[in-house]
Amino acid sequence: MPTLSERILTGGAGEYVDREVDRAYVHDGTGVLTYETFRALGVTEVSHPSRAYVLFDHIVPANNSTTADLQHELRNFASSSGLQFSDIGGGICHQLMGEGIALPGEIIAGADSHTCTLGAFGAFSTGVGATDMAAIFASGMTWFRIPATIGLVLSGSLSGGAEAKDLALTYVARLGMDGATYHALEFIGEGISSLSMDSRMTICSLSVETGAKTGMFYADEVTRAYLQSYGHETAVQDPPDCAYSQEYTFDLEAIEPVIAVPPRVDTIRPVDEMAGIPLDQVFVGTCTNGRYEDLFRFSSIVRGKKVKIRTIIGPASRKVLCKAAETGVLSDLITAGCTVLPPGCGPCLGAHMGVIGEGEVCLSTSNRNFRNRMGVGGEIYLSSVATAAASALKGEITVPGGVV
Amino acid sequence: MKIEGHAVCLPADIDTDQIIAGRYLRTKDRSIWRRHVFEDLDPDLADKLDEAVIVAGKNFGCGSSREQAPVALKEAGVRAIVAPSFARIFFRNAINIGLPLAEVEIPCSEGDMVEIDLTAGLITVSGISRDIRPLSPRMLQMLAAGGLVSHWRQER
Numbered sequence: 055m056p057t058l059s060e061r062i063l064t065g066g067a068g069e070y071v072d073r074e075v076d077r078a079y080v081h082d083g084t085g086v087l088t089y090e091t092f093r094a095l096g097v098t099e100v101s102h103p104s105r106a107y108v109l110f111d112h113i114v115p116a117n118n119s120t121t122a123d124l125q126h127e128l129r130n131f132a133s134s135s136g137l138q139f140s141d142i143g144g145g146i147c148h149q150l151m152g153e154g155i156a157l158p159g160e161i162i163a164g165a166d167s168h169t170c171t172l173g174a175f176g177a178f179s180t181g182v183g184a185t186d187m188a189a190i191f192a193s194g195m196t197w198f199r200i201p202a203t204i205g206l207v208l209s210g211s212l213s214g215g216a217e218a219k220d221l222a223l224t225y226v227a228r229l230g231m232d233g234a235t236y237h238a239l240e241f242i243g244e245g246i247s248s249l250s251m252d253s254r255m256t257i258c259s260l261s262v263e264t265g266a267k268t269g270m271f272y273a274d275e276v277t278r279a280y281l282q283s284y285g286h287e288t289a290v291q292d293p294p295d296c297a298y299s300q301e302y303t304f305d306l307e308a309i310e311p312v313i314a315v316p317p318r319v320d321t322i323r324p325v326d327e328m329a330g331i332p333l334d335q336v337f338v339g340t341c342t343n344g345r346y347e348d349l350f351r352f353s354s355i356v357r358g359k360k361v362k363i364r365t366i367i368g369p370a371s372r373k374v375l376c377k378a379a380e381t382g383v384l385s386d387l388i389t390a391g392c393t394v395l396p397p398g399c400g401p402c403l404g405a406h407m408g409v410i411g412e413g414e415v416c417l418s419t420s421n422r423n424f425r426n427r428m429g430v431g432g433e434i435y436l437s438s439v440a441t442a443a444a445s446a447l448k449g450e451i452t453v454p455g456g457v458v
Numbered sequence: 459m460k461i462e463g464h465a466v467c468l469p470a471d472i473d474t475d476q477i478i479a480g481r482y483l484r485t486k487d488r489s490i491w492r493r494h495v496f497e498d499l500d501p502d503l504a505d506k507l508d509e510a511v512i513v514a515g516k517n518f519g520c521g522s523s524r525e526q527a528p529v530a531l532k533e534a535g536v537r538a539i540v541a542p543s544f545a546r547i548f549f550r551n552a553i554n555i556g557l558p559l560a561e562v563e564i565p566c567s568e569g570d571m572v573e574i575d576l577t578a579g580l581i582t583v584s585g586i587s588r589d590i591r592p593l594s595p596r597m598l599q600m601l602a603a604g605g606l607v608s609h610w611r612q613e614r
Contacts, residue, residue, distance in 0.1 A: 404481060
């Protein structure tokens with residue numbers, strides 16, 4: 055039987071196929087090069103404007119006049135081409151696509167490596183560069199080499215201080231930074247039913263850190279109920295019945311809080327081994343951990359207390375921020391001393407708001423701790439939200455649940 | 459399609475942040491990318507890339523989808539990149555902008571002459587030849603045309 059990628063791309067692993075793309079999106083970081091390349095193709099109209107999205111999230115609001123000019127051009131392109139558009143403050147592209155747009159069985163291309171986040175919906179969703187995206191805008195199509203698939207079999211449910219991010223960092227470490235290059239990942243097993251859509255997006259967003267084209271969950275009752283809340287009536291996908299090129303098993307009960315040590319995402323240590331490392335900044339947000347579930351968890355730990363170091367919160371979308379405002383989570387965060395950014399990518403890529411200085415150390419819930427990424431000479435440790443919250447209160451890496 | 463150049467050797471897992479840092483992306487001025495390529499890895503490296511073939515360890519180009527990474531390398535004069543494996547988005551981006559890649563592991567020292575015959579699927583360094591993993595016919599056509607844009611315009 056075929057894998058989920060093979061079902062959606064309709065072909066066997068290793069085959070080259072040309073396929074229509076159901077949804078294609080760029081952000082302000084990749085959109086300009088896409089639009090310039092689109093012009094160079096000599097094409098005047100976007101083939102399917104209703105399937106093409108421009109979503110501002112990387113440097114929002116603009117930080118200087120160069121960025122402002124580039125964003126102005128991109129806005130004009132989106133508007134004159136009739137594309138779907140979200141301006142500053144709307145949120146992170148992957149999150150917006152995950153708020154009732156991406157659907158099971160779709161083929162989705164995004165000009166950003168973390169497009170794999172939407173595999174959480176049972177879509178084949180993968181990152182491409184600007185030139186590929188320009189060709190997709192022009193023709194509505196792209197080519198794929200259908201990937202072989204690695205199965206990650208989950209059992210049990212997360213317990214103690216562990217959360218979806220700890221599972222994500224743990225599987226990245228097991229597979230390694232290139233353990234799934236040219237492959238897709240499928241998360242299967244009875245353990246998946248306990249994972250919310252927010253958690254599934256966290257888990258899928260890190261799949262590219264193993265080199266994978268995408269990481270996917272089969273659409274089930276959890277997916278169906280989530281999409282129903284956005285007005286979509288969708289079917290569940292037939293459960294997996296296929297052979298994988300490799301299989302890894304994960305007992306969720308045994309997942310413990312971990313930290314990815316700079317400069318690699320695949321080098322993890324239990325948090326208790328790293329406890330006591332002094333921090334300068336904590337950042338909670340991004341397409342990996344900026345959803346309501348994450349903000350709620352963070353606020354429930356810091357509520358009524360004060361963070362000891364500068365702590366930056368980046369809600370993943372306006373919807374997330376609004377919900378946090380309605381439920382009191384936002385007020386708890388601000389009262390605890392956190393700085394709340396407009397919805398977007400924040401300092402994850404070191405270009406804007408929250409860049410760290412030489413010799414500084416940041417504990418971040420984001421997805422990459424590459425050398426100098428958040429600022430030249432700075433170091434990034436990656437963790438779950440609960441670990442970040444406990445650490446923000448003490449000003450050093452701290453085991454979650456251990457804060458009195 | 460034949461390429462030759464002097465080898466510049468790099469380790470495994472070179473990520474796109476190391477190729478061109480996020481702080482240099484917000485521009486259309488390609489000379490900025492050329493000047494700052496590999497800046498955080500080795501500030502002197504940019505000046506050694508003209509007419510070079512990069513010979514790197516596995517998983518070259520991992521990380522972000524930023525196409526500015528292969529563009530920066532091409533602007534700096536890199537003629538091809540050789541590695542046992544590439545991150546897949548970087549792989550597509552490089553072919554799309556007409557920067558040849560050769561997927562193969564081959565012993566190499568800094569400054570060695572590297573000869574690549576993409577059509578024959580062969581690489582030669584210091585008298586040692588290896589087969590490279592074949593590129594699809596479409597990728598070869600795109601490289602021969604100088605990238606996706608020229609290939610597209612030729613086809614239409």
